Amino acid sequence: EEALRIGLIATYSGPYADYGRQFDAGVALYLKEHGGKIAGRKVEIVKKDTAGPAPDAAKRFAQELVVRDKVKVLTGLDFSPNAYAVGAIATQAKVPTIVMNAASSAITSSSPYVARLSFTVQQVTDPMARWMLKQGVKEAYTVVADYASGQDAETAFKKAFTAGGGKVVGEVRTPMSNPDFSAYVQRIKDGKPQAVFFFFPSGVMPPAFLKVWKERGMDEAGIKLFATGEATDDSFLEATGDVALGLVTSHHYSYAHPSAKNRKFVKDFEAQFGTAMRPNYFAVTAYDAMAAIDLALAKTQGDVSGDKIMEALKGLAFESPRGPVEIDSATRDIVQTVYIRKTERAGGKLVNAEFDKFDRVKDPAKEGS
Amino acid sequence: MTGSRTPSLRTRGLGVRFGAFAAVTDVDLTLEPGARQALIGPNGAGKTTLINLLTGVLRPTSGSIHLGDRDITPLSCDRRARIGLARTFQINTLFPSLTPLSSIVLAICERDGLASTWWCPLRRMTPVYDEAHALLGRLKLDALADTPVSALAYGKQRLLEIALAMAAKPRILLLDEPAAGVPEDESGELFEVISELPQDISILFIEHDMNLVFRFSRRISVLVSGSVLTEGTPRDIAANPRVREVYLGTAGAAHG
Amino acid sequence: MAEMLAFDALSAGYGNAVVLDRLSFSLNEGQSLAVLGRNGVGKTTLLETLMGHTRVMSGEIRWRGQPITRLAPHQRVRAGLGWVPQEREVFPSLTVEENLLVVARRGPWNLRRVYALFPRLQERRGNYGNQLSGGEQQMLAIGRALMTNPRLLLLDEPMEGLAPIIVEELARAIRALGEREGLACIVVEQHPVLALSMTNRAIVLERGTLVHSGDSAGLAEDTALLHRLLGVGIEEDLEVAAA
Amino acid sequence: MKALTIPRDWLPWVEALFWLALACSFFLMPDKLTLLSQILIFGLFAVSLDMALGYAGILTVGHAAFFGMGAYAAGLLARHGWAEPFSGLLLALIVCALLGYLLSYLVVRGADLTRLMITIGVCVLLAELANRLGGITGGTDGLQGIEMRPVFGRFAFDLWGRTAFFYSFGVVLAMFLVVRRVLHSPFGLALRGIHDSRKRMLAIGSPVEARLRLAYCFSAAVAGVAGALLAQTTQFVGIESIGFNRSAEILIILVLGGTGRLYGGMAGAIVYMLVHDVFADIDPQFWMFWLGIFLIAAVMLGRGGIMGMLSRLVATRGAK
């Protein structure tokens, strides 16, 4: 029988090469566990590298994958612009597209053939704001990276925080290339807010920010710090080092998630790829994306037509290493648990230890709209 | 010379300083129409600097320059060139990657205001090419018309310097050591060509070769330490003991 | 007398173009040479070849008994060649003094002596290379070559752009150097009479080949030959040099 | 190495052959049409850069400012209801010509490094502006929701990229012919003159700065058209279109092809993007390594890029 071809558009090279590596690992792990097959068919993954945000290339790859490589499903998609650009092809070619990361809310609304298994920025930000309120935080200062996701985080935070009676006392957007955060941190220090919420994409920005935070003695000054889970991305956590200790973050996945399913996932992952690389939220979504395709094809009984698969994906619910997940049948976006975690040292490793959670969180940006 | 004609080019109290160093001070220079005037003086006297002032490469720190009745002091280099002031450079300043032919074509186009034409192909401009060929022929460069300038021997490049200046059909021609590096027989010919230019063109040339200076100039200005030491006919200059002392040495003897 | 420099059937040029065509001549210790010829015959190329800046296709150059055809330019300077390039090519981003000091090598020539030869340079010692008049650059190029304390000075049209009075002084100085200190030179000149008056021997080139080789004095005397070789109307020139 | 010599009269035929071959790639690589369109578009972009860099001698690493501006102009026009393709191109052309003319006042003065930094600065500032005006441009998420009307009202942009290919081919060829004409005009010669010696140009009475401003304005307009083409054929505008990285990439493409040679931009785009595509397909993680080696090899083997190498292999002879 002919192999089932899946197109994986991601970043394999350049500054964000880690994303593609995590995707690959998640996909490979799922396939290995299932004997290289999905719904009884051998699977062939065709990879395309966008080397970062590059919508024109992403769109070209999607088109080639559909027209030339005859893939039945498109997936990957770490950056939102890439996902938006691919969405148009998905609509035109009626190819189901499963977003493995891109976190801009409107991606799923842009095409009926797109479903998302990752998260939206708003989805993880909103619980953080609510949790902070619960802890008695009344005033917060926001710091976000100045790009679409950062702006989304800022808006979502402000909305949830003020709705719950909190007050945003200051906000700042930092440029994407910003080697030194001393000015921003100093400004916060002089403003003495009760707490700070920040959103930075995972990578070099969070550690740079945290280093200055520590250097300025912000904790001693009594200013509390909160963030979304990108700040303590498991991929970068060890390299970030002790400056991350004690930071409270909200996210949908931690490698230290204490469920049986996750323990097995991590164990298998380490067996396969060693301990140098930790599975992070990219890997788990990639793993889940395969599971979703598998389950959907089981529902359609192997029918790979786009409409059938999309129909099958809607309302699909299953147990992921991160906990229970479900694809909202109306929005094709994910519904999942968002955890509140604290960075701790356990067994000599830095981990995000979960200690509180919000169940069945939908993308708040689409609520009521 | 009839005093009634307005001079072509006239400077008043012209001077320029480089920091504390006054390279040219208070120069009043007059160039009559049809002049064949030499500018001589010791090395570093300020001759090239003076030409740079006249052509607008340098801005004077004092004084003014008039072309006919017009004060051209504030005009830029290229404006001055377009109203008829052409020059050659002491150190070759050519278009190394063009050929002599296209260099001249370019100069003619700029002169005729064609060089901003972007819609018409060059090769349709036959009259320009004909003129360029004729000019190259006059300077015996026609055989090299299509050799890249960078591969020309030094002497040929000197000739091209002059050809470029002549292509502009100037009213005033300023030549900075035009014959430097040109062999003697050819430098003679070169100056013949120059002196045969229409009589309404005024020529000022710098030259250290006294044979040429005394043969071709009708008037000589001597510049020393940035100011005019004296001015006069070749005979006067050759006889001037100060000039001999600071510049000519014994070289003027033959022309005395 | 011992041979100082010899070209042995040397062909050289740029890229694929042959400019010097199987050129042979030799020069004895202490002798000076005038290289004459019209524009573009390869005089500069000869000097550049001697300095190692062209492509040698065949033949050999011997300097004091050793073949130097394959030596790098800076090694030739160390072996005793001092070069004054035709277009002066002083270093624009160095001051006059730096231009001189940067190439200085041990020997009788030093800053003081160069300044004594060209007082004008001392006056302008703080100017950068591109803030000099043409003639000052020429002086600097010569001074710079002297600072390398060569045994053989290669002068490519050294008098170009110099005031007559300086030309006289310089010609006298070079002659004196040869006589008193044994500093030989090869002079390329457009003014044959001047060049011949400064040298012992002369060669005339035509399109890269040797068409005459002999005594400078003899050639200077033979007006007809000069005229035939170079086409120069030399009468006036003679007067200049003789004066 | 002996150069192959061809008579100069043949050159136009060689050029025609080149374009014919490009057109034929439609049949030779039918499933790579989108890549081919993008090669054409980047080729045009590189040619526009060549006008500024290779001909006018303005060292710029900020040309994506115009490419991106053209893309946004065409994208926004389509997005706001006027989705006819050619009017988008025209708008991009006009907007970028104006922008280019304005910016030329900053750029034509000064030395090479100054221009380099000013162009980078302006480009980064525009990119930052596009990011700030997220409400209009979509910020880093990109400008979505562009739906172009069919070309000539007949040929809709299809999934296979056929219409996109022919549309791009036609527009790129037309623009290229205009550029070619400009560079073969007296104005083009003046640019080469300025490139060689600004001082001499001034001395023959050339208003050098005005010439350069015009060239820069031309170049900006062509870059804008290229950007608009990309926006229209992908029906999306990413903020990357206007950034420093794209400026740098196009510079690499042009230099690889050879500057100041008219076909350098096209040759560079073809080679760079095909090589990139092949390497990235073979090795999605480390194609950069092979591409790097390729670039190093290209410089070591032949200076002056691909066209430089070609011109050493193939000489022309005959009348002018």
Place this chain on the structure above:
Amino acid sequence: MAIVLFDGVAYGMLLFLIGVGLSITMGLMNFVNLAHGAFAMAGGYAASLAMQHWGLGFFPALALAFIAAAVIGAGLEFLFFRRLYRSHPLDQVLLSIGVVFVSISVTTYLFGPSMQAFSLPPSLDGRVKLLGLELGRYRLFLIASGLVVLAALLLALNKTRYGAMVRAAVDNQRVAAGTGIHVQRLFFLTFSFGCGLAGLGGALSLGLLGLEPSFALKYLIYFLIVVCVGGAGTISGPFLAALLVGIVDVAGKYYLPGAGAFLVYVVMVLTLLVRPHGLIPRKGLA
């Protein structure tokens, strides 16, 4: 506010330290060396790995970073760069970009795409009270290092014949060789030295910037700003430019956080419009 000024100066020093090598290879030697970041990265990796795996102290690691980058620079100079000194700057762009691509892939291959862990030695961690201000020790250390490097370079390049020889050889290689300068060796040493400085800067930046394979390209604009705004070919120019950028950036972000990324570039463009040859133009270039 003094602390803002201090932070700005410290940040400027960092920019100076990682950019100054480029003012040697590009400013002084006129080689458009866009691979500067790759050499800085090499130094950074050398230092960070040596500290992690060999337990080397921070200061010996700095020396190692210099040496490692210089050796790599020397090797590449010997293989590639020396063949292009006289080429068109754009060929140099292509070569150095090729080197950057390769260096990014190689580091990704060897050390993975993600960030290197690094922690400061205790002696440089934390703050000290000085003149009533709480100053970061590491920032103080950066300022001191910057001043030392500045002084050393000024002495080496302006007061010795070496600097003049480099300038002469850059002005005119043919004539420099023809007047006895061993251009090839001179360039080899100078280029390696510039790369070594880059490596040192890369290692010194570890305390503030994250080190990952894209380091090679990420800060390129900053290096270029420092060298070009400062004035290519001088040392004090880039120093001033780095300080200017550092102070403008930090103060701008403190007082006008909304201006964000705009400020530095606006200031850069304005500075260049006012001083087209940089803050301290190199002498002798018309």
